[in-house]
Amino acid sequence: MLPPRVSPSGTFGPFGGRYVAETLVPALDELTSAFHTIVFSEVFQTELRELLASYVGRPTPLTRAHRFARWLDPEAHFLHRLYLKREDLCHTGAHKINNALGQALLAKKMGKTRIIAETGAGQHGVATATACALFDLPCFVYMGAEDIRRQAPNVGRMKLLGAQVIPVTSGSSTLKDAMNEALRDWVTNVRTTHYCIGSTAGPHPYPELVATLQSVIGEEARAQCLALGSLPDAVVACVGGGSNAMGIFRAFLDDPSVALYGVEAAGDGVASGHHAATLTAGRIGVLHGSKSYVLCDDGGQIQEAHSISAGLDYPGVGPEHAWLKDSGRAHYLNATDNEALVVLDKLGKTEGILAALETAHAYARLRDIARDLAEQRGHPVTLLVSHSGRGDKDLETLLTRLLPLLPEPTRAY
Numbered sequence: 271m272l273p274p275r276v277s278p279s280g281t282f283g284p285f286g287g288r289y290v291a292e293t294l295v296p297a298l299d300e301l302t303s304a305f306h307t308i309v310f311s312e313v314f315q316t317e318l319r320e321l322l323a324s325y326v327g328r329p330t331p332l333t334r335a336h337r338f339a340r341w342l343d344p345e346a347h348f349l350h351r352l353y354l355k356r357e358d359l360c361h362t363g364a365h366k367i368n369n370a371l372g373q374a375l376l377a378k379k380m381g382k383t384r385i386i387a388e389t390g391a392g393q394h395g396v397a398t399a400t401a402c403a404l405f406d407l408p409c410f411v412y413m414g415a416e417d418i419r420r421q422a423p424n425v426g427r428m429k430l431l432g433a434q435v436i437p438v439t440s441g442s443s444t445l446k447d448a449m450n451e452a453l454r455d456w457v458t459n460v461r462t463t464h465y466c467i468g469s470t471a472g473p474h475p476y477p478e479l480v481a482t483l484q485s486v487i488g489e490e491a492r493a494q495c496l497a498l499g500s501l502p503d504a505v506v507a508c509v510g511g512g513s514n515a516m517g518i519f520r521a522f523l524d525d526p527s528v529a530l531y532g533v534e535a536a537g538d539g540v541a542s543g544h545h546a547a548t549l550t551a552g553r554i555g556v557l558h559g560s561k562s563y564v565l566c567d568d569g570g571q572i573q574e575a576h577s578i579s580a581g582l583d584y585p586g587v588g589p590e591h592a593w594l595k596d597s598g599r600a601h602y603l604n605a606t607d608n609e610a611l612v613v614l615d616k617l618g619k620t621e622g623i624l625a626a627l628e629t630a631h632a633y634a635r636l637r638d639i640a641r642d643l644a645e646q647r648g649h650p651v652t653l654l655v656s657h658s659g660r661g662d663k664d665l666e667t668l669l670t671r672l673l674p675l676l677p678e679p680t681r682a683y
Contacts, residue, residue: 280474
């Protein structure tokens with residue numbers, strides 16, 4: 271069954287729905303039917319839970335980040351405790367495997383013989399290639415040429431797993447353009463092909479399908495928090511298209527005491543116009559088959575997005591996030607490239623955890639969130655962060671952008 275916030279037509283209030291070529295309508299109807307009849311069946315759920323446990327490595331743990339919390343608030347005036355939901359410890363290094371594995375299993379049961387995907391940071395591409403290798407399905411991953419350049423390790427991983435990586439050189443050669451090409455492929459090969467969308471974006475039923483498959487993050491985290499004694503005061507996650515955020519938000523939507531915060535990529539600063547802060551500076555429009563907030567000009571033309579993190583430079587956002595913003599249930603902030611780099615460095619040196627650049631954006635606003643929330647509630651607060659992925663894939667960017675800014679270490683003899 272669909273939760274009350276989404277209609278049978280896949281709309282979240284005024285957002286979502288389907289805005290696609292007629293060619294895709296039968297395929298989307300087929301997928302919607304399979305989603306309701308197969309994904310929610312006990313047979314599918316049992317098989318998926320077994321794979322998540324024995325193959326992905328779930329449940330992922332909660333880690334208390336004590337030293338990083340004290341860097342944010344040395345005297346614990348406003349931040350009591352900070353917990354990280356460690357999706358970086360999943361097989362393939364990020365939350366993306368939860369969705370890719372579920373969609374590949376669904377495609378296999380639907381009789382599809384070919385899988386396509388889009389990817390920005392490469393983590394969804396790696397996850398899809400991994401799932402396809404496991405299920406013996408051919409995999410074709412569309413990836414912007416710019417993202418191929420800056421995410422070379424993940425490109426190599428996809429190829430080693432047997433996927434064909436298809437460069438996209440149109441537009442800004444990033445995630446938006448890769449999704450455009452994947453949709454064109456699907457229109458042409460719709461009968462045999464399943465399009466494994468990586469985020470809570472796209473036409474119905476994809477936002478609901480992806481959120482459902484990623485909701486294991488929040489279900490685990492909520493139970494783990496209760497086992498520690500109480501729910502957090504707030505849950506924080508980075509937001510590009512929005513899958514890791516929806517994955518953890520879903521379990522807390524009906525807990526009014528838990529505030530929800532998403533952090534977008536502000537790039538060089540929202541005022542510069544060189545950013546990917548869709549919910550901060552966007553307007554309502556249609557992108558990739560769904561109505562949501564988008565970055566566009568006065569004529570409605572989609573603008574290019576920018577972020578140091580390849581997974582966040584998307585000029586749209588999942589429709590459920592748009593609904594959560596307008597309803598007031600979730601709050602959306604933003605962080606610049608440089609702010610993300612600073613906290614990524616501090617997290618590594620205080621906790622021994624190298625975060626993905628995407629994930630680092632969430633950490634960049636923790637001090638502000640904790641201070642404001644503590645002032646509202648009259649006591650230091652506990653925060654839970656969706657640590658969505660590890661930073662191995664970003665080493666080239668970190669070595670060129672972050673390392674030169676750091677002082678030489680002092681030698682101790």
